[in-house]
Amino acid sequence: MSxxxxxxxxxxxxxxxxxxxxxxxxxxxxxxxxxxxxxYTTEDANYLxxxxxISSDLIIxxxxxxxxxxxxxxxxxxxxxxxxxxxxxxxxxxIFVESGGDNLSATFSYELVDYYMYVIxxxxxxxxxxKKGAGLLFSDLLxxxxxDLAPYVNVDLDVMRSDVKANRKNKPYxxxxxxxxxxxxQIRQWILALLDY
Numbered sequence: 072m073s074x075x076x077x078x079x080x081x082x083x084x085x086x087x088x089x090x091x092x093x094x095x096x097x098x099x100x101x102x103x104x105x106x107x108x109x110x111y112t113t114e115d116a117n118y119l120x121x122x123x124x125i126s127s128d129l130i131i132x133x134x135x136x137x138x139x140x141x142x143x144x145x146x147x148x149x150x151x152x153x154x155x156x157x158x159x160x161x162x163x164x165x166i167f168v169e170s171g172g173d174n175l176s177a178t179f180s181y182e183l184v185d186y187y188m189y190v191i192x193x194x195x196x197x198x199x200x201x202k203k204g205a206g207l208l209f210s211d212l213l214x215x216x217x218x219d220l221a222p223y224v225n226v227d228l229d230v231m232r233s234d235v236k237a238n239r240k241n242k243p244y245x246x247x248x249x250x251x252x253x254x255x256x257q258i259r260q261w262i263l264a265l266l267d268y
Contacts, residue, residue, distance in 0.1 A: 072158070073157070073158055073162070074165055076187065076265070078167060079178070079189050080192075081172055081173065082172030083192070086172075086190050087118060089190060094119075097165065101163075101164040103163055104130070105130045105131070105167045106130075106166060107169045108133050108143065108169060111136065126161075133149050133150055143183060144177070145180075165262065165266070168184055178205045186212070187212075189214070191214070193220055193224060193231065194224050198234075200237075201238070210242075212245065214244070214258065218246050218251075218254070245261070
């Protein structure tokens, strides 16, 4: 059985690029499958097929046709079928399930995934952690992405860290940037710990 990891977050927060980076870090040691969700396109799946050096058959694009929350939480049948198809044909070690762009209330059904991470980015505003939302509060891992942009959008990362810590309680969170491979490596370490669990 594959370990299935959901990735949710608003449009533009960096979900697809995080999947791309993680897949490149993991692909030598683990077989990775990917299921993406878009409402009326397979844009994210097509991007990953063109940019990742893995079989394109390991990447499935799901067109949800409606609210992205529904496809990962309420009626998960389309995503379940895609995961089952990958498991039956390829037996991947890890399947990433990327939600369509959503808002702070998005959560995954644990009938679909084993764990999920929620991605926000500093360019969306330093006040996002104070606005809370189910994804931010209850995800298994919160990722605050694009930290390199903080100086350009007038975000104080120290304040943001304090707000995240207060709202996450004892749940894990990571501040990351694509410009800092070491920070992305922390997400990889989190995933490896799940595989060893």
